[in-house]
Amino acid sequence: MDIDAGNELVKRIKPMVKRTARTEVLSGLGGFGGLFQLGQQYADPVLVSGTDGVGTKLMLARALNQHRSIGIDLVAMCVNDILVTGAEPLFFLDYFACGQLELDQASDVIAGIASGCELAGCALIGGETAEMPGMYPIGEYDLAGFCVGCVERDRLIDGQRVEAGCSLIGLRSSGPHSNGYSLIRSVLDRAGGIEANASMAAQLLEPTRIYVASVQPLLAQFDVLGMAHITGGGLTENIIRSVPDGLGVEIDLSAWSVPPVFRWLQDIGKIQPGDLRRTFNLGIGFVLIVPETQTEAVITALIDSGEPDPVRLGHVVDVEQGQPRVQFNGGDAAS
Numbered sequence: 001m002d003i004d005a006g007n008e009l010v011k012r013i014k015p016m017v018k019r020t021a022r023t024e025v026l027s028g029l030g031g032f033g034g035l036f037q038l039g040q041q042y043a044d045p046v047l048v049s050g051t052d053g054v055g056t057k058l059m060l061a062r063a064l065n066q067h068r069s070i071g072i073d074l075v076a077m078c079v080n081d082i083l084v085t086g087a088e089p090l091f092f093l094d095y096f097a098c099g100q101l102e103l104d105q106a107s108d109v110i111a112g113i114a115s116g117c118e119l120a121g122c123a124l125i126g127g128e129t130a131e132m133p134g135m136y137p138i139g140e141y142d143l144a145g146f147c148v149g150c151v152e153r154d155r156l157i158d159g160q161r162v163e164a165g166c167s168l169i170g171l172r173s174s175g176p177h178s179n180g181y182s183l184i185r186s187v188l189d190r191a192g193g194i195e196a197n198a199s200m201a202a203q204l205l206e207p208t209r210i211y212v213a214s215v216q217p218l219l220a221q222f223d224v225l226g227m228a229h230i231t232g233g234g235l236t237e238n239i240i241r242s243v244p245d246g247l248g249v250e251i252d253l254s255a256w257s258v259p260p261v262f263r264w265l266q267d268i269g270k271i272q273p274g275d276l277r278r279t280f281n282l283g284i285g286f287v288l289i290v291p292e293t294q295t296e297a298v299i300t301a302l303i304d305s306g307e308p309d310p311v312r313l314g315h316v317v318d319v320e321q322g323q324p325r326v327q328f329n330g331g332d333a334a335s
Contacts, residue, residue, distance in 0.1 A: 252314045
């Protein structure tokens with residue numbers, strides 16, 4: 001590791017990290033561990049942890065030489081996952097590995113991580129920068145993120161109270177988020193490469209939405225029974241993870257319009273509708289499961305909070321053994 005470059009990076013990112021501070025943080029950058037005091041704000045706390053990366057979307061960021069948004073992606077993939085349990089994200093750590101530390105590049109990435117933490121309301125309390133010549137080519141890097149949150153035990157959301165008749169409410173995505181990028185890059189290649197599709201490539205680099213500010217206030221107002229972060233596996237695989245055995249979901253494909261970016265990917269890549277739904281979020285990045293009687297009130301509260309165009313996506317149904325647990329009805333969602 002270039003020690004001088006490492007010290008300069010710490011100097012550059014200190015103001016960014018400071019912006020994410022919470023009163024519970026007891027340490028600054030440079031120690032051997034980040035300190036966070038849980039305090040007395042929780043009566044019966046359950047800690048919830050999550051870790052993730054951003055996959056081969058990194059390769060698109062490197063090709064476009066745009067690195068800040070990828071840091072937001074990293075935070076989003078972690079905090080959205082723990083949000084599903086009802087947890088408040090408390091703090092975040094990152095791991096940045098490269099062949100040779102490039103200060104501007106690394107600073108941009110960590111600036112994005114700090115911005116993501118600000119959006120999620122969690123503190124960036126530490127991380128690791130590893131320079132590994134021979135492991136990574138010059139100019140390349142990899143990322144991993146780690147998030148810890150907390151929820152009262154009696155407010156933990158695990159989907160066990162979900163029952164037939166409950167409503168699914170979808171929150172809009174900002175694009176493919178951070179999933180399916182090996183396929184996306186092959187579609188870009190088929191279309192003539194990134195330079196020939198600069199506008200579309202920029203759309204594909206749009207960072208993953210962070211849903212904390214929209215969802216957390218609802219948890220104190222309504223009986224949110226389950227949630228799902230729509231990541232790899234798309235609508236086909238993720239919602240059902242929050243539904244008990246013996247139940248399934250019916251999704252109304254006519255309830256929302258699939259954003260053009262997904263239609264472009266489907267058309268250029270010749271992707272079958274079933275594969276498209278199993279790979280991408282198709283414009284729905286997060287799903288709430290609520291009692292039918294609270295559906296309209298939840299949608300109104302979301303709109304009042306600034307959430308763009310929440311969608312009544314479908315409902316939970318009983319299924320018999322051998323029946324598919326996810327059923328798509330109506331037209332489109334890429335047909």
